[in-house]
Amino acid sequence: MATADDLKFQEFDDAANLLAANPDATTISIDEPVEIPKNQHSRLQEPGREEDDELLGTDDSDKTELLAGQKKSAPFWTFEYYQTFFDVDTYQVLDRIKGSVFPVPGKNFVRLYIRSNPDLYGPFWICATLVFTIAVSGNLSNFFIHLGKPTYHYVPEFRKVSIAATTIYAYAWLVPLALWGFLMWRNSKVMNIVSYSFLEIVCVYGYSLFIYIPTAMLWIIPQKVVRWVLVVFSLCLSGSVLVMTFWPAVRDDNRRIAVATVATILLLHALLAVGCLVGHCHSFSLTS
């Protein structure tokens, strides 16, 4: 029942009472930077942020980490602990591969596909397949280039396999480690950076390498232009998966650091792609 007091014009000093009633509300003041608390259920958010919550899942990120901790409760020296990293079915792996090859704009790969069930099956076997695909298609394209020359002696090149394996596995493990460490560090400085778990980052990187497998198979085509077009195309696809995963996470940081982070991610990815192409074309054989 409306009283006369309720119909009175509200004074500004009621804002303090309002804030006391709803402590999670966002306050905006002109002098200070916007501070948005981690728990973002408040209705006073800008409308754009809700979409990012969907992207980041910040409302359940705390729960997710708790769940992840509960799931992997076996001690790390038991076999069951490592079985939790392989708790995927065939259709899940195929879905994740599909998600990495056809990135949906605006959808975060981690939230959409991984959903706190990161697996090591995909990253490990995609890297293994990539190593052997590069080696085999490298041998094949070498063979076709020199086809017909009587002095050419075909040799399978095992050094190439070793170098490719070292490079690709190092990339798939060390770069996520560095990125994870970086995100954790930024998380301690700026409250609302979402830090993915290490395995989720490994997962994203592993699945993003899948597009290079058909690309490596197509590198048999001897035209240089075709090969570089393929490199650029696959780089765009897998790079976009990485960007859409990590941009929402670092966007709230200092602008320059955020841009630098994403740029470094893309640069390393491009270096790997170019390195794969160079390794593919380079022949270790001394006879030609």
Added chain:
Amino acid sequence: MDEKRWACSITGDQCWGSCSGTYSNLRKPSVLMPPSVCSPLQLFLPVPHSRMLQGGSADSKDDGGPQFAEVFVIIWFGAVVITLNSKLLGGTISFFQSLCVLGYCVMPLTVAMLVCRLVLLAGAGTVSFIIRLIVVGAMFGWSTLASTAFLADSQPPNRKALVVYPIFLFYFVISWMILTFTPQ
């Protein structure tokens, strides 16, 4: 039947059993292939395989051909990794049984290797390449099917493909090494 005869008859059955895809004797709980019997036999199977693949002289490291150690390591390491993968995905097969099966199923590819070497003695032209391709392809299919028949059954049904694919990759790489091998 004394222990030795029992073990030898079992391994003979195992060998043929793995290659023909029938594993009834492997499933019997009383026939737990003891690692001491399985490992030496399985150890020696990749050895002739690797020896035959060894290319050129041992001191010419730059020819890029497979050295004995490389092939040996690939086969053993690959078998261990596939076994670990199958167990991590929830397979009920024992570690040594799986290694056993994978080792025995390299046998068709060893036969393919022999045939390839013989064909290469006759010549290294296009015809010989086609013959080698057909032989290696057939043996590759046989190896994969034989080991899949056993290893996939020990998996939950929604993960069979996840277990089969690494086996396929493993035998594909070995087949590739065989097919591309040309002695100097």
